[in-house]
Amino acid sequence: MKQVFLGVYNLDGQLCTENSAKGLRVYGEKLVKQNNREYRMWDPFRSKLAAAILKGLRNMPIRQDSNVLYLGASTGTTASHVADMTKGFVYCVEVSQRMMRELLPLCAVKKNMIPILGDAKHPQSYAPLVGSVDVIYQDVAQKNQAEILLRNLDYYQAKDAMLAIKARSISSVKDPKVVFKEELGKLRGKYNVLETVDLKPYDKDHMMVSVKARK
Numbered sequence: 001m002k003q004v005f006l007g008v009y010n011l012d013g014q015l016c017t018e019n020s021a022k023g024l025r026v027y028g029e030k031l032v033k034q035n036n037r038e039y040r041m042w043d044p045f046r047s048k049l050a051a052a053i054l055k056g057l058r059n060m061p062i063r064q065d066s067n068v069l070y071l072g073a074s075t076g077t078t079a080s081h082v083a084d085m086t087k088g089f090v091y092c093v094e095v096s097q098r099m100m101r102e103l104l105p106l107c108a109v110k111k112n113m114i115p116i117l118g119d120a121k122h123p124q125s126y127a128p129l130v131g132s133v134d135v136i137y138q139d140v141a142q143k144n145q146a147e148i149l150l151r152n153l154d155y156y157q158a159k160d161a162m163l164a165i166k167a168r169s170i171s172s173v174k175d176p177k178v179v180f181k182e183e184l185g186k187l188r189g190k191y192n193v194l195e196t197v198d199l200k201p202y203d204k205d206h207m208m209v210s211v212k213a214r215k
């Protein structure tokens with residue numbers, strides 16, 4: 001087993017995280033025991049963060065004590081792996097009540113996942129439930145993805161962010177390359193873009209972007 005990033009491991013070419021809630025499976029993933037520890041296999045076809053890591057992501061802002069604001073948590077597939085990586089809080093913002101219903105029992109077991117039914121477009125609306133934020137991770141299928149991230153970065157003053165851009169949610173007619181360029185342009189006005197990773201073949205027309213606040 002090789003460590004790829006803090007809390008992320010490569011086991012025979014497949015990614016995994018150490019399970020912070022032994023015995024718990026979140027989306028039917030395989031559990032593997034080694035040296036008295038339990039690892040959850042991390043499916044890159046189900047998680048854009050895993051896809052980005054396998055595609056060679058170099059910057060991982062999520063560390064062992066990071067507090068993460070996770071926008072678009074859905075039922076917690078990726079957020080649960082993030083919650084394995086850090087002992088800090090993972091504030092899981094999700095707008096859909098249906099997704100939230102599935103997320104709630106997971107958050108009851110993974111104690112550092114905080115469920116928040118809220119709209120990422122309005123960062124101030126969930127501020128009473130969120131403490132200090134080190135990293136923002138955003139994966140929301142919306143038209144104005146860069147603006148949503150910028151609003152949250154401004155509001156929570158996070159130093160680092162990861163944004164999964166889904167080109168087809170922004171425009172179904174424009175060439176995804178043009179969409180990516182436009183979204184990156186919006187971020188570059190205020191933040192440094194450290195790297196971009198094309199998520200093919202795991203996700204078509206998706207890009208992971210690492211963003212850092214300027215000092």
Ligand SMILES: C[S@@+](CC[C@H](N)C(=O)[O-])C[C@H]1O[C@@H](n2cnc3c(N)ncnc32)[C@H](O)[C@@H]1O
Pocket residue numbers: 046047048071072073074075076077078079093094095096099118119120121139140141142
């Ligand atoms: C692609 S899914 C996220 C998958 C998840 N990040 C994962 O990897 O496990 C996008 C999620 O964003 C949510 N979403 C869309 N617009 C949102 C908004 N404005 N605020 C919060 N969540 C939103 C959707 O309901 C959906 O669950």
